[in-house]
Amino acid sequence: xxxxxxxxxxxxxxxxxxxxSAQMIxxxxxxxxxxxxxxxxxxxxxxxxxxxxxxxxxFKRSGKRGNMAMDGVSCYSSKDLATWKNEGLALKMIAxxxxxxxxxxxxxxxxxxYNKKTKKFVMWFHHELKGKxxxxxxxxxxxxxxxxxxxxxxxxxxxxxxxxxxxxxxxxKNLSFTIPTDRNAEWHKKVIEGILVQRDFNKGQMAxxxxxxxxxxxxxxxxxSSEDNQTLHISKLTDDYxxxxxxxxxxxxxxxxxxxxxxxxxxxxxxxxxxxTGWAPNPGRSFVADKIYGPYKNIGNPxxxxxxxxxxxxxxxxxxxxxxxxxxxxxxxxxGDRWMPDxxxxxxxxxxxxxxxxxIPVIRWEDPFRLMP
Ligand code: DGJ
Numbered sequence: 591x592x593x594x595x596x597x598x599x600x601x602x603x604x605x606x607x608x609x610x611s612a613q614m615i616x617x618x619x620x621x622x623x624x625x626x627x628x629x630x631x632x633x634x635x636x637x638x639x640x641x642x643x644x645x646x647x648x649f650k651r652s653g654k655r656g657n658m659a660m661d662g663v664s665c666y667s668s669k670d671l672a673t674w675k676n677e678g679l680a681l682k683m684i685a686x687x688x689x690x691x692x693x694x695x696x697x698x699x700x701x702x703x704y705n706k707k708t709k710k711f712v713m714w715f716h717h718e719l720k721g722k723x724x725x726x727x728x729x730x731x732x733x734x735x736x737x738x739x740x741x742x743x744x745x746x747x748x749x750x751x752x753x754x755x756x757x758x759x760x761x762x763k764n765l766s767f768t769i770p771t772d773r774n775a776e777w778h779k780k781v782i783e784g785i786l787v788q789r790d791f792n793k794g795q796m797a798x799x800x801x802x803x804x805x806x807x808x809x810x811x812x813x814x815s816s817e818d819n820q821t822l823h824i825s826k827l828t829d830d831y832x833x834x835x836x837x838x839x840x841x842x843x844x845x846x847x848x849x850x851x852x853x854x855x856x857x858x859x860x861x862x863x864x865x866x867t868g869w870a871p872n873p874g875r876s877f878v879a880d881k882i883y884g885p886y887k888n889i890g891n892p893x894x895x896x897x898x899x900x901x902x903x904x905x906x907x908x909x910x911x912x913x914x915x916x917x918x919x920x921x922x923x924x925x926g927d928r929w930m931p932d933x934x935x936x937x938x939x940x941x942x943x944x945x946x947x948x949x950i951p952v953i954r955w956e957d958p959f960r961l962m963p
Contacts, residue, residue, distance in 0.1 A: 598679055614958040616673055618928055618938045621704040623666060623674045631664045632927050632937050635701035635801065635910040637737065643668045643957075644737045646680060646700050646713065658935035659697035663715065665738050671914070671923075671961045680739030681713060681732050684794070690730075692785060693745050695720040697730065699909060701802040703810055704736070705831045711737050713829040715745050716800050717746045727796035730815065731832060747813070748794025749825055749834045756883065759838050780785035786817035795823055795838075801910065803882070805856070807887060812883055815848040819866045821873045824883050839883035847875060853911040853922050853944075860951055861886055862908045863922070866961070868933040872900040878952060892924075892944070904955060906940040914961075923961075924953050 615621065620628045638644075645656050648663040650656050681700070683693040691697075696718035710733050712875055717730035719815035729749060739911025767785040770777040790796060800814035810831045816823040822845070825838035827839035841847075847863035854860070859879045865872040874893050877886035893900045906926030914921045922944040930937040941961075942953045 607631055607914075613670065613960055614670060617940050617942070617955070617957040617960060619960065620936075620938060621852060623676045625676060627676065628935075629666060629674055629939070630935060631666055631677075632703070632929075632934070633699040633909050634925070635699070636912045637702045637704060639704055639711075639737045641669060642737070643671055643702065644677075644702065646702050648698055649679065650934035650937065652933050652935045654932060655933065657696050660693045662731075663697065663700045663713065663741070667738065672795055673921065674870075676916035677738035678823060680734070681741040681743065684743065684849060685854070688719070688727075689743065690746050690851070692720045696724070699800055701800065701910070703802050703804050704737075705810075706808060708830050710735065710830070711741070712810075713741050713799065714796055714802055716814070719812060724798065727798050727816075729797040729800060729812065730792040732960070733832065744832070747797075747834075748790070749797055749814075750823070750838050750890070752792060753838070754791075755784075755823070755834045755838050755840045762788075781817060781820045782842070784840070786820065787824075787840070790817075795887065797823075799850060801850050801853045803854075805882060811852075813850045813852055813861075815866075818844075819848055820844050820846055820862075822850060822863070841884050841886055842877070843958055849908045851908045851925070852912040853913060854922070855922070855946075855951075857885075860911075862892060862951075864903065864907045864912060871905050871928075873901055873902040874908060874953075878950075889950050892951055892953050894947075894952050901954060904940050904942070904953075911944065912941075922951070 624630050630649050631645050634647025649661040654903045662679040663681040665677040667677050668674045684691045685693050697904040698716040700715035712730040714790040716729045717728045728746040730746040731744045732891045744894040754870050759938050796816045798815040804810045811815045811826045812825040821839050821843045822841040826835045846866050848866050849864040851862045859882050861877040863875045873891050876889050876892040878888040878889050906928050910925040924942045926940040943950045
């Protein structure tokens with residue numbers, strides 16, 4: 591009898607512990623995959639395909655140069671968002687060739703969407719060329735028949751070459767500007783007018799921090815920091831998601847937004863961003879619009895908490911907002927990175943529920959966070 595009780599209790603507690611860990615995440619702690627290794631998928635995004643979530647992210651290394659892309663894009667799968675199986679590298683760097691996707695380049699914020707018509711998984715990512723710092727400002731494209739890859743690298747481009755933004759006034763198109771050498775008030779005024787769009791008109795627009803968004807009608811959008819990180823561009827992708835159409839819009843010119851993450855709730859588009867302070871955290875920002883391309887209205891810092899939380903977005907920077915369906919309801923999870931530039935592989939993650947207060951999305955600290963109530 592005693593033995594039976596012991597066995598029963600052991601199973602009871604083991605069962606309880608498993609259920610608990612399968613539903614809870616602990617903020618900013620190392621999250622271990624099913625092999626007991628820390629999840630290495632930074633600046634990531636999540637795709638739900640059938641009943642599985644796929645988390646794609648930057649595979650970092652240790653040491654000061656650990657932010658360079660030496661390996662590729664990692665992929666993890668999960669049914670419950672808390673237990674993650676390592677699916678290996680979905681996209682691998684291409685060594686010993688003339689490919690632009692060389693180990694040692696920069697590959698950031700990969701996002702994957704599924705195209706129902708072509709049945710292809712499409713990955714876009716911020717790509718910088720080896721040894722060129724952040725000057726190239728390209729967006730890279732890779733495609734696969736399977737969610738976990740292998741993804742085939744297709745190209746890296748400066749988008750929207752030779753086309754004006756949809757919301758660019760005709761009166762400014764043929765003006766000849768001189769770019770002020772100092773980043774002073776005059777420079778900022780001209781940036782707002784579009785001097786950098788004009789500078790990059792023939793070459794293609796800069797594309798740095800990015801995300802993807804698929805609207806209810808299946809149209810996909812590529813949202814990225816452009817114009818020396820001064821202005822966000824929202825671009826419509828082609829039906830197969832493999833290219834840019836000629837339609838794009840400037841959002842918050844001169845606003846210096848990066849780390850964009852976008853979600854749709856009750857027919858409104860909510861855009862979360864951060865300021866531009868490198869790897870250091872800064873106050874989060876949020877905007878709302880009736881149309882995906884704006885105009886976006888500033889609805890302030892979404893963080894509710896201590897002064898420190900508000901100033902640093904809980905020591906994190908936005909990367910993605912994940913919709914999770916619960917019955918007929920959709921909940922949204924804010925995903926942020928805690929960057930560790932001195933040892934990037936040690937960077938941890940913050941995932942927090944987004945709630946609506948007075949019709950405005952807000953993020954409050956919740957630790958542990960119960961993902962699937
Ligand atoms: C902030 C961006 O959001 C990151 O993705 C990365 O590009 C760093 N800047 C580099 O300093």
